[in-house]
Amino acid sequence: MAWELNSDRPIYAQILEKLQVRIVCGVYPPGEWLPSVRDLAAEASVNPNTMQRAFSELERSGLVITQRNMGRVVTQDTQMIEAAKHKMAVTQTESFFTNMRQLGFSDSEIVSLVNSHTNDTNNANHAVVSNER
Amino acid sequence: MNEQYTTAAPLLQINDLCKRYPNMGNYMSVFHMNLTIPRGRIIGLLGPNGCGKTTLIKMINGLLAPTSGAVYINGMFPGAESKRVISYLPERTYLENGMKVRQMIDYFADFYADFSKEKAYSMLESLGISPEARLKTLSKGTKEKVQLILVMSREAELYILDEPIAGVDPAARDYILRTIITNYNPNSTIILSTHLISDIESVLDDVIFMKNGSLMLYTSVDAIRSQQNKSVDAYFREVYAC
CATH class of the missing domain: 1.10.10.10 (Winged helix-like DNA-binding domain superfamily/Winged helix DNA-binding domain)
Incomplete structure (x- = not known):
């Protein structure tokens, strides 16, 4: 492929x-x-x-x-690999913020969106886990 | 064993090459073309219909005589010696319809010292083509595959493929491109002409753009992408916009 x-x-x-x-x-x-x-x-x-x-x-x-x-x-x-990983994470974060700003969001709005998204994901995961139980 | 490749002459050199077809008035199919092609590259020969690609290829293979200028392959004029160096896929089929695929392979093995039967049979198997099939029973696309297999089964220094993937299905196209990649060797060069640029773009080192019989651009794929911020396919559409 x-x-x-x-x-x-x-x-x-x-x-x-x-x-x-x-x-x-x-x-x-x-x-x-x-x-x-x-x-x-x-x-x-x-x-x-x-x-x-x-x-x-x-x-x-x-x-x-x-x-x-x-x-x-x-x-x-492994430190060098970690550093490369960190650098890639920073790049991803920067491009995410650039895209979100283009949509007209302020930085604090973006952060709160991220927070609510992680909460949702966590809840969803909990739901899956409790269903499995 | 690499000594034979250290010759000073480039693999292919084209000097001020022109071709005028007498029955087409003063129309120059190829017009003052200069080109030097090194070893170890995969090169796309691109341009709109009628821009002189096939005429150029035929002159490189000694099938047409130049009106003026010259072609050198390893420093030699096209001829019997250069046919040993070049493996050529013409734009149309020349295979004998009544022959079986197996007979065609024997024929090529007989003709070309650098032909590998093993390679040919393994490619036939991958593409599900029976060696016992007669060519006239094969579809147009399958015939093209057979012909390409024959050409790629040689250990040539220069492969010239005139529209190698136009008639075959996308899955076989991928297989053919993979074959080109895995057969790649730093001492040989592949020149292929095509209109299906987006399909082959990632396989190419360099591209040659022709326009009205002249060389317009000869550069690397990544140079176009980094300078134009667009694919070669998109750039082609812009350059040759009608």
């Missing part, structure tokens, strides 16, 4: 993000081997050179380390 890619941004940048998510979520755990460029390119249905470019960026950021002639492993530096 080809990866879902947007049409308006460079492909390598989108692939880079998807690989970062996989590392941060532990799909590729710290210290583990990554699939080969060719396999991942086939999985994503993208050009191998594009995949290679995304890998090079990952190496530059330090999240991925190349073992000469053997392949690539995820860094064992």
Whole structure:
């Protein structure tokens, strides 16, 4: 199944993000081997050179380390992975706020919406749990 | 073993190439085209109908003689030697209708030293095509698949595919594109012409835009996306808006 890619941004940048998510979520755990460029390119249905470019960026950021002639492993530096995770969370939050402001909400309204949403979700989860009981 | 690839000449070089069809007045199908194609790339040859894509491809393959200018493949003019280097999928089928798929494979294996029967049979199996079927019993799309399998089963340095996916269903299209990706090797280049840009965009390194027989743009897919903030498909529609 080809990866879902947007049409308006460079492909390598989108692939880079998807690989970062996989590392941060532990799909590729710290210290583990990554699939080969060719396999991942086939999985994503993208050009191998594009995949290679995304890998090079990952190496530059330090999240991925190349073992000469053997392949690539995820860094064992869990702090670095946590930092990457935090950075992605900040980006997501910023874009959420930007979108909500475009809809005309003030920051305090957004926060109260978020609070009521988390309450609703918690209640819904409780409801599911009590139903199961 | 890589020594043969370290030759100084580029894989494909086109110098000031022109083609005029005599019975079409002074109309130039290809007009002062210059192009240098390196190894290890997957390149889309794009442009509206009648912009000269197929004429250019035929000159690269030595099927048409240039009016002026020259084509060099590994520094050589097109000829018997360059056919060893190039695996070419023409825009229309040339296979013998009465032959079985298996016979076609034997024929290609006989003709081209770099042909891999194993690869051909494995692709036939993936696409559910029987080697015992006679070509005339196959649908148009299936015939196109067979022809593409034959072309992709060679270990060529340059693959030139003229409209390789136009007639096949979307699922087979995905398989073909995956085949192109998994067969990718840094010493060979694939040039493919198509109108189905959005289908192949993520597979391409570079795109060549042609207009009225001339080279309009030769750049990378990600360069278009980052400079124009739109897909190559959307950019094409803008550039060639009627």
